[in-house]
Amino acid sequence: MGKKVAKEVSIAVAEAVAQCNVDVISAYPITPQTHIVEHLSELVANGELDAEFVPVESEHAALSVCIGAAATGARVFTSTASQGLLLMYENLFIASNYRLPIVMVIANRSISGPISIWNDHSDVMTTRDAGWIQLFAENGQEAVDLIYQAYRIAEKCLLPVAVNLDGFTLTHVVEPIEFIDDELLKKYLPPLKMKYKLDPRNPITIGAIGIPEIYTESKKAQDEALKASYPVILRAWREFARLTGRKYNPVETYYMEDAEVALLIMGSLAETAMNAVDYLREKGKRVGLLRFRLWRPFPQREFIKAIGKVKALGVVDRAVSHCSTGGPVGIEVRSALYQSNKRPRVVNFIAGLSGRDVTVEDFVEMFERTYQALKEKPKAAYEIYGVKE
Amino acid sequence: MIEITVHGRGGQGAVTSAELMAVAAISEGKFAQAFPSFGPERRGAPVKAFARINDKPIRTREKIYKSDILVVLDPSLPKIIDIASGVKAGGVIILNTPLSEKEARKLLKGYQGRLALLDATKIAIEVLGLPITNTTMLGAFLRVTNLIDEEAMQEALKQRFGKLAEKNINALKRAIKEVKIYE
Numbered sequence: 001m002g003k004k005v006a007k008e009v010s011i012a013v014a015e016a017v018a019q020c021n022v023d024v025i026s027a028y029p030i031t032p033q034t035h036i037v038e039h040l041s042e043l044v045a046n047g048e049l050d051a052e053f054v055p056v057e058s059e060h061a062a063l064s065v066c067i068g069a070a071a072t073g074a075r076v077f078t079s080t081a082s083q084g085l086l087l088m089y090e091n092l093f094i095a096s097n098y099r100l101p102i103v104m105v106i107a108n109r110s111i112s113g114p115i116s117i118w119n120d121h122s123d124v125m126t127t128r129d130a131g132w133i134q135l136f137a138e139n140g141q142e143a144v145d146l147i148y149q150a151y152r153i154a155e156k157c158l159l160p161v162a163v164n165l166d167g168f169t170l171t172h173v174v175e176p177i178e179f180i181d182d183e184l185l186k187k188y189l190p191p192l193k194m195k196y197k198l199d200p201r202n203p204i205t206i207g208a209i210g211i212p213e214i215y216t217e218s219k220k221a222q223d224e225a226l227k228a229s230y231p232v233i234l235r236a237w238r239e240f241a242r243l244t245g246r247k248y249n250p251v252e253t254y255y256m257e258d259a260e261v262a263l264l265i266m267g268s269l270a271e272t273a274m275n276a277v278d279y280l281r282e283k284g285k286r287v288g289l290l291r292f293r294l295w296r297p298f299p300q301r302e303f304i305k306a307i308g309k310v311k312a313l314g315v316v317d318r319a320v321s322h323c324s325t326g327g328p329v330g331i332e333v334r335s336a337l338y339q340s341n342k343r344p345r346v347v348n349f350i351a352g353l354s355g356r357d358v359t360v361e362d363f364v365e366m367f368e369r370t371y372q373a374l375k376e377k378p379k380a381a382y383e384i385y386g387v388k389e
Numbered sequence: 390m391i392e393i394t395v396h397g398r399g400g401q402g403a404v405t406s407a408e409l410m411a412v413a414a415i416s417e418g419k420f421a422q423a424f425p426s427f428g429p430e431r432r433g434a435p436v437k438a439f440a441r442i443n444d445k446p447i448r449t450r451e452k453i454y455k456s457d458i459l460v461v462l463d464p465s466l467p468k469i470i471d472i473a474s475g476v477k478a479g480g481v482i483i484l485n486t487p488l489s490e491k492e493a494r495k496l497l498k499g500y501q502g503r504l505a506l507l508d509a510t511k512i513a514i515e516v517l518g519l520p521i522t523n524t525t526m527l528g529a530f531l532r533v534t535n536l537i538d539e540e541a542m543q544e545a546l547k548q549r550f551g552k553l554a555e556k557n558i559n560a561l562k563r564a565i566k567e568v569k570i571y572e
Binding site: 032175 | 425
């Protein structure tokens with residue numbers, strides 16, 4: 001341990017998946033996720049990974065294969081992005097209701113139209129209600145660590161986990177990565193043993209019809225299961241920190257202790273935003289930054305605690321929810337605040353759509369605009385930032 | 390933090406050379422990022438690849454607009470791209486060209502900053518048998534910038550090219566000897 005190696009993040013993610021000894025991989029290649037499944041198929045073809053790689057005709061089939069394989073007690077992996085995720089859509093809800101511990105990487109990318117292959121969060125934000133555990137990586141190291149953690153969390157909770165990483169902005173970057181060694185991983189991730197699984201010797205039914213007399217109960221049970229995953233996730237992170245020294249929290253904070261104005265963002269652009277915090281702190285401004293690493297289950301308690309005493313909060317969304325009360329994150333944040341006694345002014349920016357660069361200067365500008373909200377209430381519920389007039 | 394842009398044409402290995410810079414730097418214990426210009430690329434069309442090298446962890450996801458070091462793999466690119474506008478004050482342009490300093494500066498729209506010239510196409514054809522100049526230009530990069538040890542780069546080339554590494558290392562060594570630097 002301790003040795004950092006240079007890897008393209010996609011390749012590193014594939015290698016972490018291989019380290020987790022997956023049994024079945026089924027995926028359909030789509031930019032910017034392609035390198036992940038390409039590398040996994042290579043590892044299987046070379047005999048370096050003893051797994052079944054099932055090439056399929058579509059993402060719908062890819063997730064179907066994962067659902068079937070996971071139901072037999074196999075450790076499975078798939079990965080997709082954008083249109084591919086949309087093609088999986090109906091199966092997402094099935095995977096979570098059947099309580100299958102599938103791990104999927106979403107290399108976040110915008111949705112057509114217009115046709116686009118670049119990064120934002122509009123793909124994953126359509127799946128907010130699908131009942132998956134949702135994690136967001138900030139950098140390559142985190143992407144790799146989240147893979148290890150995702151399997152442990154998925155298998156302890158019997159729920160599917162999506163690991164989100166920014167397409168291109170993370171997937172296509174070579175950076176230093178530290179893998180955990182296989183022995184340590186064995187301790188962290190014991191073999192998958194499912195109590196209820198498809199087995200011809202002991203037949204059970206998974207996926208029976210939910211007649212009106214039981215559908216509500218099934219949904220309530222699923223909701224309770226996702227809620228119950230929260231402490232399991234925290235334990236998985238505590239244990240990971242104990243083994244590796246790398247700490248993970250549902251909500252990450254940067255200079256929040258005494259912040260009066262803060263921005264909130266998810267994914268890799270938080271790194272750029274930290275530079276804006278540094279710049280403004282040097283000028284004596286009490287600014288801070290929040291980042292959701294955990295998006296589902298929504299980290300209500302940690303979020304309310306993390307905002308401390310901020311008077312104005314700028315939420316930076318990476319997806320549009322047309323003509324609603326905000327961007328997807330903005331809507332949730334306002335709703336979460338309403339359940340607490342805290343009432344900071346909320347300004348909601350939608351930025352970085354389809355790979356539009358968000359620079360340090362942009363974040364400084366968003367901080368300044370959030371400051372203005374202290375004096376004057378924002379006119380609109382949200383604003384698409386940086387539109388060329 | 391040092392920021393680098395590699396200009397090339399699709400198929401010339403610009404992305405590979407940026408990656409090799411990062412791989413070699415990281416193997417020396419430095420921090421580095423390498424990334425392509427995101428999106429579809431076409432063989433023959435102008436492309437850019439980028440790298441950042443630092444002594445501390447790199448914490449930014451911004452694109453690179455101006456670089457400390459510009460490496461130009463293809464001699465024809467300055468005719469269609471304003472290369473010099475992408476260099477930071479005090480930066481350097483490393484250009485593959487058979488031209489003299491005077492001619493090269495004229496081609497670079499009167500650029501007056503630090504300049505390094507190498508006829509990398511000639512070396513690549515002689516040593517590799519192909520006009521693919523990325524590894525040759527890495528030799529020029531090593532000599533001009535002193536950012537990475539030659540040994541670390543040789544190791545990165547071995548990892549990347551296996552059997553083909555030797556020829557690439559020979560091209561790299563020739564470039565280190567032959568590159569001309571004009572302050």
